Amino acid sequence: MxxxxxxxxxxxxxxxxxxxxxxxxxxxxxxxxxxxxxxxxxxxxxxxxxxxxxxxxxxxxxxxxxxxxxxxxxxxxxxxxxxxxxxxxxxxxxxxxxxxxxxxxxxxxxxxxxxxxxxxxxxxxxxxxxxxxxxxxxxxxxxxxxxxxxxxxxxxxxxxxxxxxxxxxxxxxxxxxxxxxxxxxxxxxxxxxxxxxxxxxxxxGRSCSWPASMAELRQLAVIFARIVDAKSPFTAEHSLGVSRLARYLAERLEVSPENCDKLEIAGLLHDLGKLRVPDEILDKPSALDERERRIINTHSFETFQILRNIDGFEDEIAPWAAWHHEEPGGNGYPFHLEGSALPLEARILRVADIFQAMVQERPYRQGLSGAQVSGFIEALVRQGRIEGRVAGVLLDNVVEAMSVARPVFQDVARIF
CATH class of the missing domain: 1.10.3210.10 (Hypothetical protein af1432)
Known part of the structure; x- marks a missing residue:
């Protein structure tokens, strides 16, 4: 394709x-x-x-x-x-x-x-x-x-x-x-x-047509992801881990192969807007204040603004990537979409993003254990903040999902 x-x-x-x-x-x-x-x-x-x-x-x-x-x-x-x-x-x-x-x-x-x-x-x-x-x-x-x-x-x-x-x-x-x-x-x-x-x-307006294969589009997405993940030691390898986990979950939820490919690309691109976040905020190991949190929360809209201008990305890849902080109850950001407006792929990406961030090693903390992260995911389901069906597949395969979400160094070197 x-x-x-x-x-x-x-x-x-x-x-x-x-x-x-x-x-x-x-x-x-x-x-x-x-x-x-x-x-x-x-x-x-x-x-x-x-x-x-x-x-x-x-x-x-x-x-x-x-x-x-x-x-x-x-x-x-x-x-x-x-x-x-x-x-x-x-x-x-x-x-x-x-x-x-x-x-x-x-x-x-x-x-x-x-x-x-x-x-x-x-x-x-x-x-x-x-x-x-x-x-x-x-x-x-x-x-x-x-x-x-x-x-x-x-x-x-x-x-x-x-x-x-x-x-x-x-x-x-x-x-x-x-x-x-x-x-x-x-x-x-x-x-x-x-x-x-x-x-x-x-x-x-000067067209330069490029019939890009999925492999070429993924290669392009990796370039974007490398730029984002190089920004901070806190984000290193995050995009790749989210991308891998999103595809893993989508395949088990019987998402079409074509959409699995697109979701993998959206996972690589989902944090593109974080490039606009000042280093001192993104690298802050302690809790963010209200102003810093508002700045961080702009990143998914910035992602949308960039990706929607690429032909072929505007209908699926761009919104899936931009909606990874939307919640089923409409309390997410930046669009506050209700759950009925969120396609399955966007809901998968949200779960993958949260899970990967929790299990990834960060400079200021160890990644969470399987039991710790399972408890956290279950609490988010009870609060209506993530899709229960997606979380269920994740929790049924939590050990394997942790491995997928934390690519080893050799995997990163090969992809990047």
Whole structure:
């Protein structure tokens, strides 16, 4: 079975997920893509390469999950740990054929030109990586001026800073191209929110059909899951465990094979919205206060907002993933749906999410035992907070379910 998806929509959805990491700064990658494409056009590159550089800009920070790392990216021109997210991004993209051409440019997008030109990297890839580095640093220099609308006042200083790094950080030819492209007010005004959104709408309309197999969609979901699970030691391996357990329960509840495949993908994607939760809240080992809990509770809606824009995900995968905190009595979040509105797959995912979180080892506690978790699940059923039929299958197979929900290291390495 395949789903007729659109690769451009997938790229934009990945970009939207990465935007969440910025919390308040939600368009860094998009601005980098816009500037890269503008420079490509000034350089006289073919339109298909300009399009590639736009998409590369959108995804260049695919290795970033931490809000702390994102803060470094937009607040500092360079720092000692800048290569880590480049290596992670390379690893994520290299094994996914539709986006594999971006892997090496992502790997080297924080490597200075004076070093990059001596490495064993194809010249075209090196130049692509260095252009992204240049416009990425332009956006970092511009970041403090977006909120107070002073960017046009700062452009001379930004241009001078980039010019001062010609031959060291950046290829001199790219510096010359940037200086030519950025001499107009239009270059800088294109980075304002309304202009960014208009650009994205126009590009979204250019179809890029992708008849994706379930295996390819699962591979894409694993990329999303790795980004989420890398965010915190508290969430490591959670998405994979939930995905595995959801499929395990669905098969025993005689869900169709097609929907089992889709549910497995939804399980990998269910916590995508947590990328917008600040690290200090997600990593907090003690109880959350009311404000922190409200912030955490936004994540399932953010998941829905991203996934609903991928063709083929909007009717089943997106809502199943987004509804994993809805309760049969309508007291869940974020939509407060009644039980009759919740398909079986969403109810399965809720149970899988709760169970996996309880049995997983966390830095601040051991996973619960079979007896402990069984008692907790039974209490949730009595309170009307989870589906009794799903919980019954889980409790009848609790030992095996614990094994499924806690993938061993070899399983994680093989999948990820």
């Amino acid at each position: 395949s789903i007729n998806a659109d690769l451009r929509h997938v790229i934009h959805a990945l970009s939207d997920a990465l935007d969440l990491v910025g919390v308040d700064d939600v368009a860094h990658g998009k601005r980098v893509g816009i500037m890269a494409a503008a420079c490509a056009r000034v350089a006289g590159l073919p339109e298909d390469e300009a399009d590639f550089l736009f998409d590369l800009g959108l995804l260049h920070d695919i290795g970033v999950s931490s809000t702390r790392t994102h803060a470094h990216l937009v607040e500092l021109f360079d720092w000692e740990g800048s290569q880590v997210h480049c290596q992670v991004g390379d690893a994520l993209l290299a094994g996914f054929p539709p986006l594999a051409a971006m892997a090496l440019p992502v790997r080297y997008h924080h490597t200075r030109w004076e070093d990059l030109q001596h490495l064993d990297v194809a010249p075209k890839l090196a130049r692509q990586a260095n252009l992204i580095f240049l416009v990425d640093r332009v956006d970092a220099l511009s970041a403090s001026h977006y909120a107070d609308n002073t960017l046009l006042d700062a452009t001379a200083g930004i241009r001078a800073t980039i010019a001062g790094h010609a031959g060291s950080y950046f290829h001199p030819d790219w510096v010359a191209v940037f200086l030519e492209a950025s001499r107009t007010e239009a270059f800088w005004l294109s980075l304002e929110p309304r202009a960014v959104q208009a650009c994205l709408l126009e590009r979204r």
